[in-house]
Amino acid sequence: MMAVPNCLRCLVRPSTTSITTSVIPQSQRIVPILAAPFSTTSSVQKAGMQPRKKAGIPGKGSLSRAQIGPNGHIRAGKKMQLGKFKKAKNIERGKAPAPGERKAFRKRVLLSNDNALPVTGLEELSAQGLLDASNVGRMVALPNELVDQLRAVEAFKPTQSWGMFRQPSVLLRKESVELAKKMTETAGRGETLKLVISGDKLVGKSMLLLQAISNAFLNNWIVFHVPEGQELTNASTDYAPIPDTKPTQYSQQAYGLRLLQALRKANASILAELRTVNPHPELVQHFPVGSSLLQLANAAREPDSAWPIFNAVWSELMVKGNGRPPILFSVDGLAHIMKMSEYRSPAFEIIHAHDLALVNHFVEFLAGNKKLPNGGAVIAATARSNAPRNPSMELMVGRREAELGYAEEKPVKEPYGKGYDERVEKALEKVDVLKLRSVSRTEARSLMEYWAASGLLRTAVDEKTVSEKWMIGGNGNLGEMERVSLLTMRY
């Protein structure tokens, strides 16, 4: 229905004059249309649907004196004064959320859903199972103990759809087994695996990182995991210059404490067995040689005192031999720690992310300047949705991809391109790259069978459905497949 031209003076919404006489009773035709501007319901129907009680209200006080002309114009009669004799209403607005509550709600990770069907016959993930090539394309459930550890290091992300299933389970892809093998072999030789996981959006980079972390936990490694690289560099946690460092480095006490807390939660049993070999005179509390690392880590309670303790724990873990296990140090969101941070030095210069001590630890290992004494892995995952533009990182990762045969041509530097960063290029020169790509149809099928068994995919999983979803989902991009089959209500 077309709106008839309105009188500009009266400023009412498009009137329904032409139909008022026939459809809508007299008292209702000046009802303001309160619905959203876009609606698929026609205005006639909508006016008809307005509850009578509401419709009566404006008529009572204000417009009873107003004259309504023959063509629907409203001429103001006497101006009414609203609220002159009214008591102030006491509107109950409910309790406002406490500080931090909204964020906690936004970031919460649900790991089970009682409404989903339990999937029987799933094997539990084990250290051996991760290395077994015959497991490729199988769904495996994460054992409870591992789930607690993964939760402690925040390896689960709120954007992943764990909350739809009864029990957290993962698909073992070809790459997961390869990565697990690589990690175990490199650590076995006492060397450090330096790896960047790259790949398209939604292809499962964070999930592969989660599997790498699982592999580390299952093999009793020590794990340091930075769930969001941006939290280190976007100037949202404490920082302080470390005295006597040149160029000046910056400590992040609060984040150090967070890493320590995650460490002692996830690796408590290992830490309890490890004994200190060095005295730590710089600490306030006295730790005689031979006290357990868990005791040392537990001493960190406040952000103020956390940094020296973090350093002490770190130096203890970096001792060669003495039963020290291999270490996994991982970061999700590499681009954020490969740029200028948002912190400022006391001289008001922008601090490079590599001058932040925590980032520096990571980058030194990634660049191969330092080696983990007892072997281990340093793994970074790139992110595609939340990533600042980072030409140097893209260039170096692209080059490595081309060398490994993922791309035909090596990318070259733009001659007049700005924003290249030498430090970043140096850091990523020798790094290994794993480019994650789409899953095969057999892998997709096993995943879809798991969805169907959980009662979330309500079709028969046959060759046709699998091919259809595989193709609609960007030729086997796992996240896209999930979007087109599970999250259709959301998109």
Added chain:
Amino acid sequence: MVFILGVNFHEQKLVKKALESFYALGPQTADRILAKYSIHPRMKMASLPQRTATALTAELSSMTIENDARKVIQDNIKRLRDIGTYRGRRHAMGLPVRGQRTRNQIQTARKLNKVERRG
């Protein structure tokens, strides 16, 4: 509650905003002060260490802010008036100083242009 330069700030207030609440201390200066004391821009008053709060008070007390800054402006206006300039006269009359027309819309000039200017 945290005191900076004798002013009491709520614990949920951003340190940056607290600094900016002082007269003649704007975003640029506040940023520089934050950087000088290694305070991250999202820090709130509650997590400001006492030592830093004291240092901030010391820093601010050496700066030309609040009444000192107001005094500088008043002095400038007074000087203009004392040497008998047009600008000084217009300030004293509470009228626009820079050649604006005065037929209407001179609220800002009426509000601000005084010899004993506040704010």
